[in-house]
Amino acid sequence: MSWIHIIFALILLPAIATGMFRILRGPTAADRMMTAQLFGTCGVAILLLLSAGMNNPVLLDIALVFALLAALATVTFVSRTWRDNNKNNHGNLIQ
């Protein structure tokens, strides 16, 4: 148990929480999605710190999955959701 890592993880946690204001304020869906990206990078950093602090290497794998999922979420969002009100882009995802 190493307290210094856990303390730094706790300092990073409110950085994510503050990012939630952007979800409330928007204005576009992409602004809200950027908070998800913040969750990705910041969450990875917190998991890495916790993994060192609690001496638990499994958390490293969780961080890896987090990084992968954050990327997939943004790509899916951009190619599917955020195009729906564009008229001629249906079925033309790679452009």
Add this chain to the structure above:
Amino acid sequence: MIPDHHFLRNSTLLNVNRHSLLRIFIFSAVWLTLTGSDTSSWIIGVPAVLFASKLSLMLAPPSQCLVSVSGALRFIPFFLYQSFRGGLDVMRRALSSQQLLDPGLVSYVTLLPEGSARIFFVNTISLLPGTLSAELHENTITIHTLDRGMSIWANIQTLEYHVAALMHISTENKKGL
């Protein structure tokens, strides 16, 4: 452009094998990193590595991704230093009490050929200080800059030069550098 042994160069079969072996080696290294020294994990690892190598050869043929080692050795320090400066620059603008932003759009015509080099260039621009690649049309990149007073051209040109060196592309004759 690859430093190759003379007797290998003319044989496509051997070339393909050499590329496949390289990919298999890279993916095995990734698997080893992911799973650690557990030998039984290779029951899944061997098929996964072979499948990934086959898939990557199909999606990205070797002709498109020749990376030069000396180019990489020069690119990595440049990239690390510039992205660190980019982070510092954003930190200064975000935390200062005055409004330090003066954003605008500029366009840049790149000499890099279509394909992985251009994509790589577009993606790395976003991590340089003050620049973000917003759109790519043919060879024109629309760049969003945080501060129109900032000198970004030298940086982008150096980056382009480094990417060209990394990918074994010569731009010297076209550009007259």
Add this chain to the structure above:
Amino acid sequence: MEILYNSGTLLIIMGVPFFWSGTVGLIRFPDIYTRLHALTKADNVGLGCIVCGLALQSGSWTVTAKLLLIWLLVLIASSASCHLIARSAMQKNIKPWMRS
């Protein structure tokens, strides 16, 4: 070992303000493009500092390699998704904020 450990701690301390300025930028900056700048650049540098710090402290090659792999993945993912979001915003004709 003490020196490695302490310089690792120093790097971790350096990384934290970058994350915070990324969040502050995300809240404070006026439009989607400037927020993207804040998010991608600051967070990647912050994660880089923390990864390097933890790698110095870990003292094991496998952990270091895994940390670097995670960083590389986040780097690729965030620069690609940053470009994707900016491009869609341009295609939707969202005008960048200008200083008036």
